Amino acid sequence: MDYNAAFEAAISQVREEGRYRVFANLKRHRGQFPCATWIKDDGSEQDVTVWCSNDYLGQGQNPVVLDAMHEAIDAVGSGSGGTRNISGTTWYHNALEAELADLHGKEAALVFTSGYVANEATLTTLYKILPGLIIFSDELNHASMIAGIRNGRGDRHVYRHNDLDHLESLLRAAPANAPKLIAFESVYSMDGDIADIRATVALAKKYNALTYIDEVHAVGMYGARGAGVAERDGIMGDIDIVEGTLGKAFGMMGGYIAGNANIIDAVRLWASGFIFTTSLPPAVMAGAAASVRWLKDHNEKRDKHQERAKTLMARFKAVGIPVLPSVSHIVPVLVGNAKHCKMISDILLNDYGVYVQPINYPTVPKGTERLRFTPSPDHTDEMMDHLVEAMDKLWTHCNVARLPGVA
Numbered sequence: 001m002d003y004n005a006a007f008e009a010a011i012s013q014v015r016e017e018g019r020y021r022v023f024a025n026l027k028r029h030r031g032q033f034p035c036a037t038w039i040k041d042d043g044s045e046q047d048v049t050v051w052c053s054n055d056y057l058g059q060g061q062n063p064v065v066l067d068a069m070h071e072a073i074d075a076v077g078s079g080s081g082g083t084r085n086i087s088g089t090t091w092y093h094n095a096l097e098a099e100l101a102d103l104h105g106k107e108a109a110l111v112f113t114s115g116y117v118a119n120e121a122t123l124t125t126l127y128k129i130l131p132g133l134i135i136f137s138d139e140l141n142h143a144s145m146i147a148g149i150r151n152g153r154g155d156r157h158v159y160r161h162n163d164l165d166h167l168e169s170l171l172r173a174a175p176a177n178a179p180k181l182i183a184f185e186s187v188y189s190m191d192g193d194i195a196d197i198r199a200t201v202a203l204a205k206k207y208n209a210l211t212y213i214d215e216v217h218a219v220g221m222y223g224a225r226g227a228g229v230a231e232r233d234g235i236m237g238d239i240d241i242v243e244g245t246l247g248k249a250f251g252m253m254g255g256y257i258a259g260n261a262n263i264i265d266a267v268r269l270w271a272s273g274f275i276f277t278t279s280l281p282p283a284v285m286a287g288a289a290a291s292v293r294w295l296k297d298h299n300e301k302r303d304k305h306q307e308r309a310k311t312l313m314a315r316f317k318a319v320g321i322p323v324l325p326s327v328s329h330i331v332p333v334l335v336g337n338a339k340h341c342k343m344i345s346d347i348l349l350n351d352y353g354v355y356v357q358p359i360n361y362p363t364v365p366k367g368t369e370r371l372r373f374t375p376s377p378d379h380t381d382e383m384m385d386h387l388v389e390a391m392d393k394l395w396t397h398c399n400v401a402r403l404p405g406v407a
């Protein structure tokens with residue numbers, strides 16, 4: 001076996017498909033989100049504007065968050081010192097979990113090292129806690145949910161994306177007395193569409209199923225206090241388990257679930273992905289708690305965020321840039337080819353100081369490669385002028401399809 005050749009072949013396959021990934025080497029400017037310095041391969045530097053961060057609200061630069069982190073480091077030092085079971089539970093972990101339970105109007109919450117781990121660990125564990133469990137999963141669910149469902153090795157049915165008729169036909173066909181769980185997301189972050197949570201909950205009640213919603217791309221950003229789309233839609237109290245991240249709009253790191261006390265306690269006692277890994281540092285917990293708390297009281301950030309996204313979408317449409325029909329804060333632009341997508345992204349970065357990563361397979365299906373813009377409350381009109389002008393030129397230069405009716 002020529003191991004080296006096998007690894008090389010795996011790399012060249014990706015390269016030939018035009019989706020070899022290169023990560024931009026950036027240093028953000030504290031207090032000046034979304035500005036950053038790009039460090040090129042030759043060591044030279046260029047100022048860029050970040051257009052693809054999932055720190056959607058710029059909370060990673062909020063002084064309230066940074067101060068809380070500094071205070072925690074000064075008070076208790078760096079790492080947590082172990083798993084939660086051994087010695088890694090701190091006052092900061094408990095305070096954050098209380099803050100999160102309050103956010104979602106639930107009895108309890110449990111923090112994991114990331115949103116990925118929260119999904120994977122919880123869904124796998126639910127199969128252990130509920131023998132015979134059948135999970136009904138939206139086909140566009142995030143890789144971490146799919147991993148959790150697969151690793152649980154129990155029965156599962158995948159329903160067509162947001163197709164509640166299909167979901168109902170699967171629920172109806174399943175044994176009436178089997179434990180069931182519907183796993184779905186609120187905001188789907190590649191297309192920017194949003195699930196009908198109320199109708200999904202109604203189906204769950206009709207067939208006596210639990211609901212598990214991933215609100216990773218909604219927490220902090222939707223609802224009167226930033227609990228997500230379920231809060232916005234007035235259905236939060238009927239969700240059994242909500243999963244979120246601290247790494248995106250909250251600007252920190254970590255993931256969590258919230259639900260009633262027994263669900264959370266059972267997962268705490270049974271989930272390998274919770275038990276056997278060192279907990280996050282107290283300063284991260286402190287920053288996250290400060291961020292969650294601050295966003296509960298700052299609806300104006302959410303309003304501004306929505307306005308910025310709608311403005312950018314309208315401005316792209318006006319010059320015929322093919323924006324996918326998002327109903328959220330995400331502005332996806334269809335390119336439809338991995339090589340074009342990478343080329344446009346490279347030119348935007350090199351020639352215009354615009355940083356937007358190409359989104360390729362397997363993150364999205366082949367043929368739907370796209371640029372995914374995430375305007376924040378801090379992206380100014382001038383930044384948009386510059387971006388739209390650059391995209392307009394590039395669409396002509398690279399001969400990419402425009403919306404019908406716009407030359």
Ligand SMILES: *Cc1c(COP(=O)(O)O)cnc(C)c1O
Pocket residue numbers: 114115116117119142144185189214216217245246247248254255
């Ligand atoms: C990013 C993401 C996750 C994982 O969250 P992390 O905190 O980044 O690990 C889970 N679900 C969805 C839908 C995501 O986009």
